[in-house]
Amino acid sequence: MSETVRTVQMAMPRVVVEDAEPVLPIARLRDSASVSRTGCPFHDVRHMLREVGLRPTRQRLALGWLLFAKGDRHVSAEILHEEAIKARFPVSLATVYNTLHQFTEVGLLRELAVDGSKTYFDTNPSDHHHFFVEGENNLVDIPSAAVEVERVPEPPEGYEVARIDVVVRLRPKRRS
Ligand SMILES: [Zn+2]
Numbered sequence: 679m680s681e682t683v684r685t686v687q688m689a690m691p692r693v694v695v696e697d698a699e700p701v702l703p704i705a706r707l708r709d710s711a712s713v714s715r716t717g718c719p720f721h722d723v724r725h726m727l728r729e730v731g732l733r734p735t736r737q738r739l740a741l742g743w744l745l746f747a748k749g750d751r752h753v754s755a756e757i758l759h760e761e762a763i764k765a766r767f768p769v770s771l772a773t774v775y776n777t778l779h780q781f782t783e784v785g786l787l788r789e790l791a792v793d794g795s796k797t798y799f800d801t802n803p804s805d806h807h808h809f810f811v812e813g814e815n816n817l818v819d820i821p822s823a824a825v826e827v828e829r830v831p832e833p834p835e836g837y838e839v840a841r842i843d844v845v846v847r848l849r850p851k852r853r854s
Contacts, residue, residue: 722746730784740767741777745787750802752790752817758799790817792845807844820846 723742727734744761745753753761759774778799781787788800792810798817807820825844833839 726786730786732780732784737769737773738777738780740765741769741774742781742786745781745799745801748801750800750819752798752800752808754796754798790843790845792817805841807846809846809848811848813849820844 723739723746724734727738727742732738741758741762744758744765755771755775755778759771762769778787782789782799785803788803790798790800792798805822807822807825809818809820827842830839
């Protein structure tokens with residue numbers, strides 16, 4: 679009996695608490711007065727949302743804070759959802775998707791469809807291109823000036839080219 683219990687305990691997954699994981703300042707969501715004095719990134723998100731005409735709801739603030747507090751990066755809805763759960767902000771994946779699309783519509787994010795099933799959202803909405811490491815699902819920025827597109831096909835009647843996204847796919851070199 680005691681043997682069994684010990685075995686079960688051994689198999690329990692260890693809870694790893696990483697210091698680097700952001701913990702959402704939930705309290706600050708309610709206390710906007712203290713935030714505006716500090717000028718921290720959290721306040722910037724509120725400001726950022728107002729600038730683009732989005733009401734700074736609790737969900738948008740929380741997801742915006744998680745998205746933008748770490749600088750330029752590329753995240754999928756699933757990754758952001760996981761981060762929100764880890765930061766103890768319970769939100770559904772559907773809400774994460776909706777929020778990401780709203781942020782994209784107002785130009786805070788850029789959507790990158792790298793392959794059929796995977797969409798990433800880029801927190802740097804300015805013009806640039808990407809390396810995509812196949813198998814690792816990792817996107818790395820390429821400055822816009824580093825890629826020259828020599829010939830762009832004529833768009834069909836009634837359309838104009840909105841922008842050109844170049845994805846350069848990488849794989850580890852095969853040893854010969
Ligand atoms: Zn990028």
